[in-house]
Amino acid sequence: xxxxxxxxxxxxxxxxxxxxxxxxxxxxxxxxxxxxxxxxxxxxxxxxxxxxxxxxxxxxxxxxxxxxxxxxxxxxxxxxxxxxxxxxxxxxxxxxxxxxxxxxxxxxxxxxxxxxxxxxxxxxxxxxxxxxxxxxxxxxxxxxxxxxxxxxxxxxxxxxxxxxxxxxxxxxxxxxxxxxxxxxxxxxxxxxxxxxxxxxxxxxxxxxxxxxxxxxxxxxxxxxxxxxxxxxxxxxxxxxxxxxxxxxxxxxxxxxxxxxxxxxxxxxxxxxxxxxxxxxxxxxxxxxxxxxxxxxxxxxxxxxxxxxxxxxxxxxxxxxxxxxxxxxxxxxxxxxxxxxxxxxxxxxxxxxxxxxxxxxxxxxxxxxxxxxxxxxxxxxxxxxxxxxxxxxxxxxxxxxx
Amino acid sequence: xxxxxxxxxxxxxxxxxxxxxxxxxxxxxxxxxxxxxxxxxxxxxxxxxxxxxxxxxxxxxxxxxxxxxxxxxx
Numbered sequence: 001x002x003x004x005x006x007x008x009x010x011x012x013x014x015x016x017x018x019x020x021x022x023x024x025x026x027x028x029x030x031x032x033x034x035x036x037x038x039x040x041x042x043x044x045x046x047x048x049x050x051x052x053x054x055x056x057x058x059x060x061x062x063x064x065x066x067x068x069x070x071x072x073x074x075x076x077x078x079x080x081x082x083x084x085x086x087x088x089x090x091x092x093x094x095x096x097x098x099x100x101x102x103x104x105x106x107x108x109x110x111x112x113x114x115x116x117x118x119x120x121x122x123x124x125x126x127x128x129x130x131x132x133x134x135x136x137x138x139x140x141x142x143x144x145x146x147x148x149x150x151x152x153x154x155x156x157x158x159x160x161x162x163x164x165x166x167x168x169x170x171x172x173x174x175x176x177x178x179x180x181x182x183x184x185x186x187x188x189x190x191x192x193x194x195x196x197x198x199x200x201x202x203x204x205x206x207x208x209x210x211x212x213x214x215x216x217x218x219x220x221x222x223x224x225x226x227x228x229x230x231x232x233x234x235x236x237x238x239x240x241x242x243x244x245x246x247x248x249x250x251x252x253x254x255x256x257x258x259x260x261x262x263x264x265x266x267x268x269x270x271x272x273x274x275x276x277x278x279x280x281x282x283x284x285x286x287x288x289x290x291x292x293x294x295x296x297x298x299x300x301x302x303x304x305x306x307x308x309x310x311x312x313x314x315x316x317x318x319x320x321x322x323x324x325x326x327x328x329x330x331x332x333x334x335x336x337x338x339x340x341x342x343x344x345x346x347x348x349x350x351x352x353x354x355x356x357x358x359x360x361x362x363x364x365x366x367x368x369x370x371x372x373x374x375x376x377x378x379x380x381x382x383x384x385x386x387x388x389x390x391x392x393x394x395x396x397x398x399x400x401x
Numbered sequence: 402x403x404x405x406x407x408x409x410x411x412x413x414x415x416x417x418x419x420x421x422x423x424x425x426x427x428x429x430x431x432x433x434x435x436x437x438x439x440x441x442x443x444x445x446x447x448x449x450x451x452x453x454x455x456x457x458x459x460x461x462x463x464x465x466x467x468x469x470x471x472x473x474x475x
Contacts, residue, residue, distance in 0.1 A: 014454065067452070074437070133406055135468045137456035143404040143470065151402075199404060199470050202451050322455025322465070327433035349456075352465075356458040357413075357433040 007378055008306065009039035010073070010314040014323050015047035015066070016140035016194030017348040021367070022317075024187055025233035026051020026243065031367045035315065036061055038374045041306065043079065045069050046201070046213045046247060047194065051233040055243035062306070063247040065212050066325075067202040068254055073325040077209070078305040079252035085164040085211060086119040087248050088157030090150065092217065094127035094171035099217050102238040103169050110245040118245060120161035122153040128170050130196050134180075138349035142196020147203055154204050154212075165211040165248040166204050169241060172196070172216040181221075185235075187228025190349060211251035215240040255305050308332065313339040313377065315370050321359060322352035330359040339377055341370045407447045407469045411440055414463050440467055448473040 011032055013022030022028030028048040033056055036042045042061045049055065049063055062079055064072060071077040089107060091100060100123075110116045129145025144150065150168065157163045172193055175181040183189030197214040204212040220238060227235060234240060314329045321327070321342070330340045342354050342361040354361035362383060364370045373383045384390070413431060431439060444450040448471030455465045 017454075074434075135406065135456070136408060137466070137468055139454070139456065139468060141406050141468065141470060143406060147402045147404055147472065195470075198452055202470075203404075203472070206451065321433075322458075322467075324437050324453065327437050327455075331432050331434045350454070351457045352455050356460065356465075357436065357455075359433055 006040040006310070007374075008041040008043065008311050008313075009035055009374060010069075010311055010325070010329060011035055011042060011044040011048060012069070012314065012316050012320075012323065012325055013048050013346070014317075014320050014348070014350075015045075015198055016191055017320060017350050018138060018190040019317055019320070019346055019348045021346045022048055023191060023348070024184070024228070024230040026054050027230040027233075029054070029056055032056075032061060033058065034367065034371055035374070038371050038378065039313070043069070043072070043306070043311070046244070049247050050213070050240070050243040052240040053236045053242045054233045055246045057246055057250065063211070063213075063251040065201050065205050065251075066198055067205040068209075068211070070324040070328070071254070071256075072306075073308050073328040075308050075328070076256065078255040078307045080255050080302065080305045081252050082164070082250065084117055084249055085251060085253075086117045086162065087165045087167055087245060088154070088161055088163035089118065089121035090153040090157065090166060090168040091121055091123045092128045092130075092168075092170040093124045093149075094129070095169065095217050096171075099171070099219070099238070103215075103217060103241055106239040106241040107167075107245065110242055114246065114249075116245050116249045118167075119163055120157055122156050124149040124153045128200075130170050130172050130200075132173060132192055132196055134190070134192070138190055140190050140192045140195035142193075142199050144196075144199065144203075150200065150203060151207055154208060158208055158210065163210075164253065165251055166208070167241065167244050167248055168200050168204065168212065168214045169217050169239075170196075170200055170214065172218050174219050175221070177221075185224055185227040185231050187230040205254075209254045209256055211248050211253065213244040213248055213251075215244045252306070255302070311338065313341060313374055315341045315343060315367070316361075317346040317348050317350075318342040318344045318353060318361075318363065320348045320350045320352065321354050321357055321361075322350060327357065327359075330354070330357075330361070334360050339373060339383075341373055343367055343370055403473045403475060404451065405448060405471055405473060407444065407467075407471055409443060409447075409467050409469070410464045411436075411443050411467055412464055413458070436465075440465075440469075443467075444469050444471055447471045 126146040126149040201212045340361040453469035
């Protein structure tokens with residue numbers, strides 16, 4: 001009888017920081033596909049999964065927007081898998097009629113060919129006023145002139161149409177051929193749109209606690225035969241919406257509950273032990289009632305809901321440890337013998353390494369090696385046993401002498 | 402509501418009373434999850450934190466540079 005519990009991996013490639021892999025147009029999706037083969041549950045975010053008109057649905061992948069991922073990592077929210085979400089579209093009033101129709105047709109195509117449930121749309125009552133900025137670090141950020149208009153539109157979709165997920169299409173400023181755009185199309189530099197996209201989706205997820213993702217609307221740019229394959233997915237047409245709809249259609253819903261925090265506290269304080277198995281196992285913890293009636297009634301103890309205490313591994317670019325999700329997950333994994341994996345060759349504009357924050361990480365050169373580290377862990381093999389040098393077992397006594 | 406880009410520095414070594422339980426036993430630096438709370442607390446001076454990241458760490462001064470977007474009510 002096989003008693004191994006589910007293995008859960010979080011794959012993070014922060015957006016807008018020029019990641020060599022994942023900093024362009026869906027170019028971390030091959031990593032996600034490969035990692036999904038060595039873990040039972042892969043939790044990742046739109047920047048990894050979205051490739052404009054390219055996407056790859058995976059049964060064991062959970063598409064979690066960045067703000068939701070931060071809340072999940074902090075133990076505030078759980079992830080409840082769904083069969084499908086009804087999706088509502090928020091359309092920026094600033095979009096020209098032709099661009100608007102292109103996006104409606106993309107949504108109609110997703111309904112007709114993929115069978116997705118795109119059930120309503122709302123045009124914002126004011127232009128959203130997206131402004132793009134680059135910070136001193138080189139990361140892209142952005143702000144909105146009218147965030148309340150965005151939230152009013154989302155609220156109407158939720159209250160009047162009952163949608164379970166929101167796709168936002170905002171009119172982004174056209175780039176008339178800046179050096180930054182040229183670099184991006186060549187697979188270099190930073191995605192100048194990404195930071196503002198994250199602000200838009202974060203606002204909705206923070207306010208309504210439902211899945212959200214964003215597709216920018218831009219005027220088509222002239223053909224450039226020399227663009228990088230890493231950026232090519234965004235050159236295919238008029239819209240980046242298809243991947244967003246595909247992701248949102250199965251994105252897990254968020255479960256917010258004090259019970260979720262209690263589950264995490266059990267683990268933090270050691271009462272949950274190393275067995276960070278399914279929530280079922282925590283139901284035997286003090287304060288958690290293992291009652292099937294309550295289980296059904298209370299989403300926080302629904303065994304289908306995933307909590308951060310169940311994560312076994314997090315994979316992060318080696319220089320991008322300064323984000324909330326990894327900063328919350330890493331101490332948990334360090335204490336419980338899970339894996340924090342730092343990928344060296346996925347360079348970014350950041351310079352925050354695990355050691356800078358007191359995080360113990362397994363340093364690997366590439367995602368290939370990261371996948372090997374997870375496979376070894378699943379096999380019960382310490383990753384150090386796969387290296388040629390085997391050091392003596394350190395003595396704790398020496399530390400005190 | 403407005404959104405605003407913020408840049409600030411925080412110490413890696415501050416140990417506010419409210420975070421004492423999360424500080425590494427016997428060590429001065431804040432554990433990274435406690436540092437998250439500390440950063441969000443510092444950002445609350447400017448508005449409600451929406452998105453933030455430490456972008457660099459100065460090991461000599463033990464200070465972290467943070468970039469963030471916060472929301473403010475009009």
